[in-house]
Amino acid sequence: MRYVKVSLIPTEGDIDPVGEEIQQEPSLTREAILHINRLNDGTVVLLTQLRGDRDAILDILESHRAVMSYNVSSLRDGLQAYIHAEPTHMAAGLLGLTQEHEFVLDTPIEYGPEGGFRVALIGQEETVRRAIEDVPEGIRVELEQLSDYDPELRELSSLLTDRQREILNTAADLGYYEVPRRATHQDIADELDLSTTTVGEHLRKIEARMLSEIAH
Numbered sequence: 001m002r003y004v005k006v007s008l009i010p011t012e013g014d015i016d017p018v019g020e021e022i023q024q025e026p027s028l029t030r031e032a033i034l035h036i037n038r039l040n041d042g043t044v045v046l047l048t049q050l051r052g053d054r055d056a057i058l059d060i061l062e063s064h065r066a067v068m069s070y071n072v073s074s075l076r077d078g079l080q081a082y083i084h085a086e087p088t089h090m091a092a093g094l095l096g097l098t099q100e101h102e103f104v105l106d107t108p109i110e111y112g113p114e115g116g117f118r119v120a121l122i123g124q125e126e127t128v129r130r131a132i133e134d135v136p137e138g139i140r141v142e143l144e145q146l147s148d149y150d151p152e153l154r155e156l157s158s159l160l161t162d163r164q165r166e167i168l169n170t171a172a173d174l175g176y177y178e179v180p181r182r183a184t185h186q187d188i189a190d191e192l193d194l195s196t197t198t199v200g201e202h203l204r205k206i207e208a209r210m211l212s213e214i215a216h
Contacts, residue, residue: 002125003106004132005145009116010090012138017044017066017085019115025060028052031078031162032108033117038095043068044087049108049162051078077162093136101131118144160206167192167202 036046061070066086103123110118175182185196
């Protein structure tokens with residue numbers, strides 16, 4: 001089994017049914033899709049995580065023609081929105097790949113730059129390769145990670161908070177864990193707009209948690 005992480009970047013339009021409107025709203029930041037499912041009638045339901053003004057997202061969902069129903073909850077660390085909507089053409093094409101090819105779409109799905117997503121696929125290498133080749137036109141695919149699937153590592157990652165996963169992924173992307181080390185706490189802090197003290201504290205907690213689980 002292979003674990004493949006790619007960035008899906010639209011070259012025209014938007015993948016998310018309400019993505020463009022949310023991106024244009026300065027008080028809102030999209031973070032991740034926690035769950036997504038295509039229904040038999042072709043519509044989609046998704047649970048998405050955001051940060052920002054609850055009233056702003058309510059206004060967008062209330063007036064958006066593609067949205068059929070919604071519910072927004074305020075949580076300690078942000079907002080969660082349940083949305084039932086008509087998918088965009090690109091979203092319908094991408095979700096269709098999960099039915100045409102035998103692979104697992106891992107969640108959460110992270111929002112990336114330029115209205116795109118960072119998506120992880122788990123499956124046989126040939127199956128995943130064919131699915132990537134069948135990505136609809138209008139979407140650019142950039143490979144970010146290719147490795148053997150290790151469920152133990154995924155379970156360890158699930159023990160972390162969303163913020164800890166974000167810091168850990170950023171540290172790994174910048175080369176903090178490479179030998180020789182290619183990034184510092186300051187580099188990670190600059191990338192995430194945090195203090196070096198905060199980054200250091202989080203990394204110590206992350207490493208202690210993961211090492212403790214491995215030791216057991």
